[in-house]
Amino acid sequence: xxxxxxxxTTSNNAHPPRVCSPRGCGPRGDAxxxxxxxxxxxxxxxxxxxxxxxxxxxxxxxxLDKSRLRVSVQGDVLAIRYExxxxxxxxxxxxxxxxxxxxxxxxxxxxGKVQIDAIAASYSEGTLTVRLPKTPEAMLxxxxxxxx
Numbered sequence: 361x362x363x364x365x366x367x368x369t370t371s372n373n374a375h376p377p378r379v380c381s382p383r384g385c386g387p388r389g390d391a392x393x394x395x396x397x398x399x400x401x402x403x404x405x406x407x408x409x410x411x412x413x414x415x416x417x418x419x420x421x422x423x424l425d426k427s428r429l430r431v432s433v434q435g436d437v438l439a440i441r442y443e444x445x446x447x448x449x450x451x452x453x454x455x456x457x458x459x460x461x462x463x464x465x466x467x468x469x470x471x472g473k474v475q476i477d478a479i480a481a482s483y484s485e486g487t488l489t490v491r492l493p494k495t496p497e498a499m500l501x502x503x504x505x506x507x508x
Contacts, residue, residue, distance in 0.1 A: 404420060405419070408468075412499070413493060413494055415474065417438075417489070417490040417492065418489050418490075419487065419488040419489075419490070421442070422459075422486030423459070423486065428444070429442050429483060429488060430442070431490060433476050436471065436472060437467050438468045438490070439467045440466045441466075442463055442465075472495065472497075474495065475494070479491065479492055479493070
């Protein structure tokens with residue numbers, strides 16, 4: 361599973377077109393963890409744990425409204441999106457602000473290793489957890505090839 365595209369905005373700017381190449385999908389067609397966003401490089405932190413039967417993705421989302429989180433799969437790409445309220449911070453005046461709150465999108469290539477119909481997501485204690493069950497093919501044991 362590869363990280364393919366990350367964007368985070370604090371406005372309603374349109375997202376850049378997604379470009380796909382043999383190396384993956386992303387704003388420039390690159391695969392791998394590329395952190396890209398409007399006005400700089402940043403992304404919501406994500407941990408991906410591999411267990412015997414699944415990948416478990418944990419996205420740090422403290423302070424976000426659970427009803428605005430969207431998890432979807434299109435083709436072989438998992439997308440996590442958040443649409444921030446446009447009126448929430450207008451009336452607030454910060455003397456210091458270290459945590460960004462805004463709309464964001466994260467995309468991950470599943471590489472045919474996940475049972476798409478069995479994906480489950482939950483939100484608890486500021487963390488979005490997405491359980492991605494492996495396909496039977498992805499659970500096959502690794503075969504060691506001797507080097508001669």
